Amino acid sequence: MLLMLLAMVSGPSDSELVRRFKGGDRRAYEEIVRRYQHRVFTMCLRWLRHEAIAEEVAQDVFFALFRSLADFRGESQLSTWIYRVVINHCKNKKMYRFRRSEDRHEPLEGLGRDDEPQRQIASEGPGTDALLHKSEAEVLVQRALERLDEEQRAIIVMRDVEDLSYEEIGEILELPRGTVKSRLHRARAELALILSENLVAQDVF
Amino acid sequence: METPDSNERLSALLDNELSDAERRALEKELESDSALRAEFEALRGAREMVRAHGRSYAPADFVEKVMSKVENEVIPANNSNFWRRPFGVPIEAVAVAAAALMVVFGSLGTGVVLVGGQQAVEAVMDAEAPSEPAPMATSPEERGAEPPELEVLAADPQVQAEKSSNADKKVSFSEPMKDEIASTGSGLAIPAAPANAPGDRLEDETKEVQLLSPATETVKSDPAPPPDTSRAYEERDDVIPEATKPSKTKSPPEPKSAPRASADHTESAPASAGSKNSWPESQWTYRLVTTNAAILGDLNGIAKKSGGVLRDSALNVVQGGSVQAGDTGTYYIEVDAKRLKDLDRSLKAFGATVNTSGSTESGNVLVRISILVILQQK
Numbered sequence: 001m002l003l004m005l006l007a008m009v010s011g012p013s014d015s016e017l018v019r020r021f022k023g024g025d026r027r028a029y030e031e032i033v034r035r036y037q038h039r040v041f042t043m044c045l046r047w048l049r050h051e052a053i054a055e056e057v058a059q060d061v062f063f064a065l066f067r068s069l070a071d072f073r074g075e076s077q078l079s080t081w082i083y084r085v086v087i088n089h090c091k092n093k094k095m096y097r098f099r100r101s102e103d104r105h106e107p108l109e110g111l112g113r114d115d116e117p118q119r120q121i122a123s124e125g126p127g128t129d130a131l132l133h134k135s136e137a138e139v140l141v142q143r144a145l146e147r148l149d150e151e152q153r154a155i156i157v158m159r160d161v162e163d164l165s166y167e168e169i170g171e172i173l174e175l176p177r178g179t180v181k182s183r184l185h186r187a188r189a190e191l192a193l194i195l196s197e198n199l200v201a202q203d204v205f
Numbered sequence: 206m207e208t209p210d211s212n213e214r215l216s217a218l219l220d221n222e223l224s225d226a227e228r229r230a231l232e233k234e235l236e237s238d239s240a241l242r243a244e245f246e247a248l249r250g251a252r253e254m255v256r257a258h259g260r261s262y263a264p265a266d267f268v269e270k271v272m273s274k275v276e277n278e279v280i281p282a283n284n285s286n287f288w289r290r291p292f293g294v295p296i297e298a299v300a301v302a303a304a305a306l307m308v309v310f311g312s313l314g315t316g317v318v319l320v321g322g323q324q325a326v327e328a329v330m331d332a333e334a335p336s337e338p339a340p341m342a343t344s345p346e347e348r349g350a351e352p353p354e355l356e357v358l359a360a361d362p363q364v365q366a367e368k369s370s371n372a373d374k375k376v377s378f379s380e381p382m383k384d385e386i387a388s389t390g391s392g393l394a395i396p397a398a399p400a401n402a403p404g405d406r407l408e409d410e411t412k413e414v415q416l417l418s419p420a421t422e423t424v425k426s427d428p429a430p431p432p433d434t435s436r437a438y439e440e441r442d443d444v445i446p447e448a449t450k451p452s453k454t455k456s457p458p459e460p461k462s463a464p465r466a467s468a469d470h471t472e473s474a475p476a477s478a479g480s481k482n483s484w485p486e487s488q489w490t491y492r493l494v495t496t497n498a499a500i501l502g503d504l505n506g507i508a509k510k511s512g513g514v515l516r517d518s519a520l521n522v523v524q525g526g527s528v529q530a531g532d533t534g535t536y537y538i539e540v541d542a543k544r545l546k547d548l549d550r551s552l553k554a555f556g557a558t559v560n561t562s563g564s565t566e567s568g569n570v571l572v573r574i575s576i577l578v579i580l581q582q583k
Contacts, residue, residue, distance in 0.1 A: 041263035
């Protein structure tokens with residue numbers, strides 16, 4: 001009874017949706033898209049830092065998912081698998097844009113240390129206009145995240161926003177658990193530093 | 206007392222990833238070390254801010270857009286039964302497994318030649334094989350500029366006229382090739398091709414491949430060719446078919462002493478008698494590619510030797526280095542048509558040979574190389 005109630009509240013499980021999709025159920029696929037759209041979009045946006053491009057890539061992720069879902073055998077979680085697709089797409093997009101000089105990077109001014117190439121911002125990020133509708137805290141967080149490198153952003157989002165375990169993150173990024181742990185900490189420490197700098201600069205304290 | 210990993214332990218404490226003993230020890234340290242405590246609070250503050258404000262939301266019409274595009278562009282046209290049929294063995298899996306390597310020569314104004322072949326990548330690696338198909342695929346623009354070229358070609362009246370005369374020509378991959386992949390002992394099983402039933406998606410895509418047969422195509426069809434569905438997808442100006450790794454069984458891995466030899470491939474390669482290709486027919490074979498970086502390095506070298514350039518890489522094989530059995534990837538080499546034979550030579554030197562090819566007249570051509578990793582070696 002409890003399981004039935006849980007199912008009614010949370011909807012069908014991922015594996016059930018995949019099973020139904022394999023049976024030709026259009027609504028199952030739609031439900032998967034609905035269920036994962038924000039997670040996929042968030043990761044794309046964090047990685048690519050451009051809303052329109054993030055949306056485009058997020059859509060591509062679901063098209064790719066559509067084509068390969070029939071192969072999904074449930075040996076890993078659907079969410080983990082989708083994140084791997086997302087990361088691959090984002091990397092591809094990044095490389096493509098970089099090669100086409102659409103994604104040039106400039107070092108941040110005032111950061112001091114030249115040996116930190118990861119502290120970069122894109123010449124075309126979300127931009128001030130795109131952030132106007134967001135709260136001050138959201139803007140602070142987004143700006144701070146932008147100053148981390150892609151992998152750091154991804155790790156933080158996967159852990160702190162999506163609540164994935166170290167093991168799941170490791171599976172997605174193909175990293176050992178210990179590496180995830182150290183990189184996550186490094187990313188958090190850097191983010192904490194950036195946030196504190198920004199908060200001080202904005203006289204929030 | 207701070208230990209070398211005490212900082213990492215702070216994050217682990219936040220994430221409840223410490224053992225009870227570790228947690229108690231660290232909490233004791235935090236009580237007595239104000240600097241450590243401040244660091245911990247800063248980390249916790251950062252985490253809470255990200256938790257509260259790190260989520261972004263897809264546009265309100267996102268699902269509609271995806272569903273609309275899936276049904277209008279991704280699902281094969283004229284297949285109203287698509288959602289009514291169970292998804293059997295994915296066509297992409299058959300295409301990728303049986304036809305590990307395809308090379309497309311797209312030359313502006315001259316025609317497109319779609320070449321079937323096979324490539325075997327033997328990976329020497331320690332990582333375990335992935336438990337699911339390797340996520341892959343990227344947008345067409347990232348795969349190079351071939352879609353516009355192909356569109357131009359399709360609009361060419363001469364090409365259109367020759368399409369009909371080539372109606373019986375299919376891009377195909379031989380059964381022996383497929384059998385050989387299946388028998389590598391790598392624990393991979395090649396899915397059987399789905400039945401080509403009327404109204405089935407397979408039939409639609411086969412037709413599409415036929416329509417796309419280039420004017421200069423001289424490849425003869427095998428008696429029962431698996432469809433080149435990845436090609437069909439490409440022509441739809443959409444995403445390359447998802448990596449469709451053959452299902453992995455738990456059978457023991459192939460012994461180290463039994464690597465696939467390229468000679469085996471050549472022996473099993475079917476002869477396409479009557480081909481009018483300017484290049485000899487043989488078979489693609491890649492060996493001993495250990496990492497994605499190695500693949501890229503190899504292809505870069507091959508491209509340079511023929512004056513070409515590795516234009517784009519879908520990097521689908523694996524992100525981060527390791528190649529695993531079942532991974533797939535797509536790479537592109539742009540080369541002057543006059544240097545195609547040099548490219549062929551370079552590929553042969555690398556251990557790969559061209560199965561079939563077509564003539565090109567002038568200009569640059571884009572060579573698409575699809576890779577399937579079919580063997581994992583410890």
